[in-house]
Amino acid sequence: MTHGREAKRLIAVAGTPITLASILLEFPDYDPVASHGATLSQASLRDLLARIQTMTVPEIARIPQVEHGREDVLLAGALILDEVMEQLGKGEVLVSGRGCATDRGRRGDTTGRVIIRLPRVLSISTELASAPARNPQPLASQSRHR
Numbered sequence: 001m002t003h004g005r006e007a008k009r010l011i012a013v014a015g016t017p018i019t020l021a022s023i024l025l026e027f028p029d030y031d032p033v034a035s036h037g038a039t040l041s042q043a044s045l046r047d048l049l050a051r052i053q054t055m056t057v058p059e060i061a062r063i064p065q066v067e068h069g070r071e072d073v074l075l076a077g078a079l080i081l082d083e084v085m086e087q088l089g090k091g092e093v094l095v096s097g098r099g100c101a102t103d104r105g106r107r108g109d110t111t112g113r114v115i116i117r118l119p120r121v122l123s124i125s126t127e128l129a130s131a132p133a134r135n136p137q138p139l140a141s142q143s144r145h146r
Contacts, residue, residue: 010090012040013098015070016077021095022065024048030067032097041092042085049078 021035024044052060052075061071085093 010085010088010093011096012081012093013096015067016074017081017093017095018097019066019070019074020045020048020078020081023063027065030065035095036097038095039092040095042082042090045078045082045085045093049075049082052078 017040018032018035019030021038021040022029022031024040025035025038027034057071060066060074061068063071066074081093085091
């Protein structure tokens with residue numbers, strides 16, 4: 001198995017990273033299209049974490065970029081994303097609004113992916129530098145948000 005530190009790029013997929021990107025990029029609301037392809041630094045994520053860790057769930061719900069139903073998982077998802085970045089030694093993450101299936105094998109690349117799916121929180125993919133193309137192996141629950 002290839003370890004995460006060998007990954008070329010960390011890709012965060014789904015609602016939580018899109019929400020975080022929408023907030024950090026100061027979009028007027030939750031915007032998966034505009035957020036797709038954004039790069040979030042760990043420093044900016046930690047600045048946002050410092051802010052939302054002091055907020056209640058109803059206060060988080062009032063952030064314009066937070067979709068209804070995400071207010072209770074946003075902090076947990078951001079903390080998990082920060083820890084994954086720390087553990088993998090990655091200072092930035094690419095946000096994808098198109099899901100794991102679209103990002104896997106695009107443009108004929110032959111890199112592999114490791115997918116981490118966390119129910120109702122976020123999905124993370126690391127693009128491996130030398131692994132052959134294959135279906136990703138789930139490392140956690142396959143539950144899907146929405």
